[in-house]
Amino acid sequence: MKPVAVDLMGGDNGPAVIVEGINVALGAGAGEIVVVGSAEACRPLDRDPRVSVVLASEEISMSDDPASAPRRKRDASMVVGATLLKEQKVSAFVTFGNSGAAMATALVKVGRIRGVARPAIAVELPVPGSASTVLLDAGANTEVTPSWLHQFAVMGSVYCAARLGIAHPRVGLLSIGEEPGKGNSLVKETFKLLTDEPSINFIGNVEGRDVMSDRVDVVVTDGFTGNVVLKSLEGAAHVFAHAVLGALSEGDDGVLDLALPKLLPLWNQMTPDDTGAAALLGVNGLFLIGHGASNARAVASAVRNARQLGEADVVETIRKLEGSTGE
Amino acid sequence: MKPVAVDLMGGDNGPAVIVEGINVALGAGAGEIVVVGSAEACRPLDRDPRVSVVLASEEISMSDDPASAPRRKRDASMVVGATLLKEQKVSAFVTFGNSGAAMATALVKVGRIRGVARPAIAVELPVPGSASTVLLDAGANTEVTPSWLHQFAVMGSVYCAARLGIAHPRVGLLSIGEEPGKGNSLVKETFKLLTDEPSINFIGNVEGRDVMSDRVDVVVTDGFTGNVVLKSLEGAAHVFAHAVLGALSEGDDGVLDLALPKLLPLWNQMTPDDTGAAALLGVNGLFLIGHGASNARAVASAVRNARQLGEADVVETIRKLEGSTGE
Missing domain, CATH: 3.40.718.10 (Isopropylmalate Dehydrogenase)
Known part of the structure; x- marks a missing residue:
């Protein structure tokens, strides 16, 4: 090597x-x-x-x-x-x-x-209690075509299998409803291409709430939506962790000191330190x-x-x- | 009345x-x-x-x-x-x-x-420690034009002022970088329209991490991106709250019982119960x-x-x- x-x-x-x-x-x-x-x-x-x-x-x-x-x-x-x-x-x-x-x-x-056609940025989103979700494109391409998203799906699946050791990663297309007809025209066109792609395990549309869940392994989207979702989730994790610590420290009665050692593993998982870098696929x-x-x-x-x-x-x-x- | x-x-x-x-x-x-x-x-x-x-x-x-x-x-x-x-x-x-x-x-x-031209769905996203953020469109229009987003911005500003009592709500355009040139062509075109709109307090592009922050009052985006962000944040709040409770209950040593009364107000704020409904503006x-x-x-x-x-x-x-x- x-x-x-x-x-x-x-x-x-x-x-x-x-x-x-x-x-x-x-x-x-x-x-x-x-x-x-x-x-x-x-x-x-x-x-x-x-x-x-x-x-x-x-x-x-x-x-x-x-x-x-x-x-x-x-x-x-x-x-x-x-x-x-x-x-x-x-x-x-x-x-x-x-x-x-x-x-x-x-x-x-x-x-x-x-x-x-175009490289895509693949990031791993930490999911408490289960394997990370691979999200791509996380910002390389703000405007895309269905065939580019098709390639992102194939590359993301390969990446996920290699990084997370998942044999047939479940690939989902990010949309605003699970049914095949839901979404914008880009999503609808891409849905057909992914359905016909034999090299991936396409599970259909997924929604925002699925990104941080154990229902999907690879989430495919354009670089605009992907970047907005990534940063929204990073921001939310930061705000939420801060709010939890703030709430626990109220009253200054020692509860925070008892809680902190239990929360640290979760905090560490939620920070991007374990991934370290995004791959340009x-x-x-x-x-x-x-x-x-x-x-x-x-x-x-x-x-x-x-x-x-x-x-x-x-x-x-x-x-x-x-x-x-x-x- | x-x-x-x-x-x-x-x-x-x-x-x-x-x-x-x-x-x-x-x-x-x-x-x-x-x-x-x-x-x-x-x-x-x-x-x-x-x-x-x-x-x-x-x-x-x-x-x-x-x-x-x-x-x-x-x-x-x-x-x-x-x-x-x-x-x-x-x-x-x-x-x-x-x-x-x-x-x-x-x-x-x-x-x-x-x-x-088109109605938009306005939702209020709870932000721990500060006023909610108004997000629109949260899903009515999956494909939009710059002039529609322009109208969403004006309507969202009026809504925010009425609901949250903010005199000159800071209106941000959701993008993947703060600079005026960042984003897709829809965002770039809309940026110009919002800059020239006298009835709103346009603060420029905002990023995903700003949605749950006190840096902006009204976040304007298309219904596809808005719905994905809304559901991503709802999903993350749910997963995160669950993970915190799970971590605190480990060891069964009573820390959860001490922590829960302190966390409940935050949990209640993070659920949509306080808003109750989204307005179709x-x-x-x-x-x-x-x-x-x-x-x-x-x-x-x-x-x-x-x-x-x-x-x-x-x-x-x-x-x-x-x-x-x-x-």
């Missing part, structure tokens, strides 16, 4: 927290890791025998124009890492930098799998985009997940399926 | 729970109420001096085709109630029946306000659609809210504004 490459630059909290996360991952047996960044950023890791350093003299920041960044900053860590992926020197590349620039870099430097290599604000735990998770997806050969599986559909 | 009319038929739990809710509302000083339904359903209320009974021989059920129901069942309680509203014999009409049929009935029997009268599964508390809330919206003259305000825009 080739190493996973990690971009040390561009995260909201600087390279140190990413280095810390890499050390956590190395301690947990993540295998060989390639780090990409400035000499200064790489220094804490450059004597570790499990780490290879690739220097990059530039950095894409949050203020860079996403679309033009990969062309203007050719020696940016994100571009150098993507090139390693393109040249198949690494099994996966993870960045915590500017997510728009990451998408542009993936498209320009790594390119799409032949037959894939449909590009010709495993390209993962982490939250800019990732902490060390999230970075370590992202590295672990990248390795797992590489071992499951997700990209090769998508490549074969898309080849077979002849699109 | 004219009475509020309530449909006793069509709710998931039968007329009894609606009658119970009306008694709660009457006890809390709801004023005069007109009930519409079968003789049997109305019987428990027919000697109450604060209640007028209007009999209806038919009932629209969940299995009726929504679009044709109001024409096929002319003496259905929903149709009779809508006719009372049309004839201005009541200030508002609340139904807990088939929501698709309710929309069709409102359009056929009550009609749109002159100048309004843009029709020529106050037409409210409640959850089919409403309990007595939700029914009482719906009656109270209908009365409040009537006192604030929401329909007349929308009528004047739409008249002034000349659409």
